[in-house]
Amino acid sequence: MTGGGGRGGGGGGNSGRRPDPADLAQLERSPVRWGRVAALFRPFRGQLAVVVALIVASSAVALATPFLIRLVIDEAIPEQDVPLLLWAVGGMLAVTVVTAVFGVVQTWMSTTVGQRVMHGLRTAVFTHLQRQSLGFFTRTKGGEVQSRLMNDIGSMQSVVTSTATSFASSATTVIGTAVAMVVLSWRLSLLSLIVLPPAIWLTRRVARMRRTITAQRQRHLSDLHSQVEEGLSVSGVLLGKTLGAGPVQSQRFAGTSEFLVDLEVRSQLAGRWRMATMSVVFAGIPALIYLAAGLPATSGGMTIGTLVAFTTLQGALFRPLMQLLDIGVSLTASMALFSRVFEYLDLPVDIDDPAHPVPVDPARVRGEVRFEHVGFRYPDGVRPALDDVDVTVPAGSTLALVGETGSGKSTLASLVARLNDPTTGRVLVDGVDVRDMRLADLARVVGVVSQETYLLHGTVRENLLHAKPDATDAELVDAARRAQVHHVIAALPDGYDTVVGARGHRFSGGEKQRLAIARTLLRDPRVLVLDEATSALDNETERAVQAALDEAARGRTTITIAHRLSTVRDADRIVVLDAGRVAEQGAHEELLALGGRYARLAGLAQRDAALAG
Ligand SMILES: Nc1ncnc2c1ncn2[C@@H]1O[C@H](COP(=O)(O)OP(=O)(O)OP(=O)(O)O)[C@@H](O)[C@H]1O
Numbered sequence: 001m002t003g004g005g006g007r008g009g010g011g012g013g014n015s016g017r018r019p020d021p022a023d024l025a026q027l028e029r030s031p032v033r034w035g036r037v038a039a040l041f042r043p044f045r046g047q048l049a050v051v052v053a054l055i056v057a058s059s060a061v062a063l064a065t066p067f068l069i070r071l072v073i074d075e076a077i078p079e080q081d082v083p084l085l086l087w088a089v090g091g092m093l094a095v096t097v098v099t100a101v102f103g104v105v106q107t108w109m110s111t112t113v114g115q116r117v118m119h120g121l122r123t124a125v126f127t128h129l130q131r132q133s134l135g136f137f138t139r140t141k142g143g144e145v146q147s148r149l150m151n152d153i154g155s156m157q158s159v160v161t162s163t164a165t166s167f168a169s170s171a172t173t174v175i176g177t178a179v180a181m182v183v184l185s186w187r188l189s190l191l192s193l194i195v196l197p198p199a200i201w202l203t204r205r206v207a208r209m210r211r212t213i214t215a216q217r218q219r220h221l222s223d224l225h226s227q228v229e230e231g232l233s234v235s236g237v238l239l240g241k242t243l244g245a246g247p248v249q250s251q252r253f254a255g256t257s258e259f260l261v262d263l264e265v266r267s268q269l270a271g272r273w274r275m276a277t278m279s280v281v282f283a284g285i286p287a288l289i290y291l292a293a294g295l296p297a298t299s300g301g302m303t304i305g306t307l308v309a310f311t312t313l314q315g316a317l318f319r320p321l322m323q324l325l326d327i328g329v330s331l332t333a334s335m336a337l338f339s340r341v342f343e344y345l346d347l348p349v350d351i352d353d354p355a356h357p358v359p360v361d362p363a364r365v366r367g368e369v370r371f372e373h374v375g376f377r378y379p380d381g382v383r384p385a386l387d388d389v390d391v392t393v394p395a396g397s398t399l400a401l402v403g404e405t406g407s408g409k410s411t412l413a414s415l416v417a418r419l420n421d422p423t424t425g426r427v428l429v430d431g432v433d434v435r436d437m438r439l440a441d442l443a444r445v446v447g448v449v450s451q452e453t454y455l456l457h458g459t460v461r462e463n464l465l466h467a468k469p470d471a472t473d474a475e476l477v478d479a480a481r482r483a484q485v486h487h488v489i490a491a492l493p494d495g496y497d498t499v500v501g502a503r504g505h506r507f508s509g510g511e512k513q514r515l516a517i518a519r520t521l522l523r524d525p526r527v528l529v530l531d532e533a534t535s536a537l538d539n540e541t542e543r544a545v546q547a548a549l550d551e552a553a554r555g556r557t558t559i560t561i562a563h564r565l566s567t568v569r570d571a572d573r574i575v576v577l578d579a580g581r582v583a584e585q586g587a588h589e590e591l592l593a594l595g596g597r598y599a600r601l602a603g604l605a606q607r608d609a610a611l612a613g
């Protein structure tokens with residue numbers, strides 16, 4: 001029975017699995033309510049009912065084949081009954097056609113439902129994660145968010161739909177087949193009941209053995225891979241040479257490689273063993289059945305047709321039975337996937353829209369910003385990043401934040417756009433706590449130009465439109481002009497339609513900054529938060545960026561994290577931060593006259609500028 005062996009091989013590949021410990025731990029940590037999973041599928045009740053009906057129907061229809069075989073062997077052939085023969089053979093063909101068509105429809109429907117559910121979840125998780133504060137993304141390991149969104153939800157479709165459909169089809173096949181077997185011959189069914197359990201146990205055992213060895217082999221292979229990567233890369237070789245670690249690396253490599261020799265042999269052998277067991281089982285059970293049927297003591301006067309029909313059924317029982325035994329594992333894997341995704345959906349949003357927002361008309365905001373005794377501590381911070389900062393920035397004026405690295409400048413600036421919320425105190429715009437404004441309103445009031453400018457993969461136009469989707473071309477060009485970047489864009493091969501960003505045209509640092517300024521000009525916010533570039537730009541670029549920034553700041557309340565002396569000098573007010581506290585504040589001349597920290601910083605900057613010039 002080579003056909004049977006092949007089919008069994010496919011089923012045996014999944015058998016003997018144990019639940020993934022990581023999955024079990026996940027479910028332990030955050031259990032999943034069945035009702036919540038069911039709710040996801042509720043809108044597709046109709047389709048799912050049809051899928052189940054199709055599965056049951058194909059299993060039932062397939063059961064006709066053995067009875068048709070018996071009809072052919074016991075009646076049509078011995079009696080040379082051609083019409084009956086034609087009828088029976090036609091029936092067999094019809095069964096295969098019907099089950100095949102049912103199968104296609106069922107796959108189509110279950111995949112559609114799976115994909116729909118996945119689409120819903122994917123969108124929900126994306127939207128929810130986007131609402132998370134910046135702090136969430138700094139805390140989360142890079143790539144983990146993306147992996148959850150893409151991999152977990154991606155595998156959900158296959159795991160969940162295949163678990164559900166394979167359970168339904170295995171269960172109906174096993175039940176239907178068992179009933180038919182008893183109908184054909186209760187004696188042989190009894191015999192099967194005795195032979196099947198040890199056969200299944202044996203196959204599962206061998207499959208499990210093989211799985212262990214394969215996993216070991218995989219682990220060592222990946223060890224070997226990383227050793228090759230580490231040992232034969234530029235930095236790795238450099239490290240090896242400078243530390244004199246070359247020989248040790250070689251030895252380690254040889255060790256892992258040697259170990260693999262043995263593992264590979266065992267893995268191949270285990271694979272062979274598995275095939276061997278499968279073929280013994282698949283040939284052995286029918287042989288035993290023939291024996292029982294042939295011996296006068298046990299035959300019970302069975303016809304040849306019944307015997308053949310019975311062995312056919314019996315061969316079809318093995319694979320679904322094994323699948324049913326593994327249903328627990330598939331279920332655990334599916335539930336763990338749901339658990340992981342739900343965990344993300346349940347993350348509280350720490351910076352969210354207020355329950356009762358204060359109505360604010362962004363067009364009428366004057367733009368006074370007030371930090372009222374503001375304190376802030378990062379969740380993992382040892383000391384507060386900000387401590388009792390009390391500063392008022394009158395509408396339309398400019399404030400320069402200066403201070404040593406780590407003094408809290410970026411943190412203070414981040415509070416205005418609610419990238420962080422203060423731990424104590426309040427941040428007010430025109431007297432309204434920013435936490436009482438709708439986030440969408442706040443985003444229209446407060447614009448941020450950070451040091452690292454991020455361009456989306458898309459055209460220049462798309463990048464600009466991202467800031468203001470309804471902007472006209474004239475508005476885009478005007479903003480780009482004012483940001484001193486229009487001539488750069490115009491000189492590109494496709495002008496405003498040149499693709500930039502992740503995989504497109506690369507702008508220089510200064511050009512990117514000016515693009516970001518153009519984006520901000522389009523939004524026309526009343527309050528502007530600027531993080532000046534620390535990296536030195538060449539004089540000409542510097543002048544262009546400065547001109548763009550001046551243009552952007554005109555008529556707005558501007559809070560600049562200043563690194564250039566010129567910016568600081570021209571600011572209406574300067575705040576010197578020291579370890580999260582306001583050390584000094586006032587205008588340039590006042591602070592110079594004070595002869596304190598600012599005077600020292602300014603002196604240093606002057607000297608640096610003189611040296612650079
Ligand atoms: N995400 C974070 N988690 C924990 N601590 C942080 C985080 N970001 C900043 N800090 C800490 O908060 C303090 C203030 O940092 P901040 O970035 O505001 O300084 P800065 O004045 O902008 O410095 P620089 O001039 O280098 O940009 C520092 O001690 C820093 O280590």
Ligand SMILES: [Mg+2]
Nearest residue numbers: 409410411561
């Ligand atoms: Mg900073």
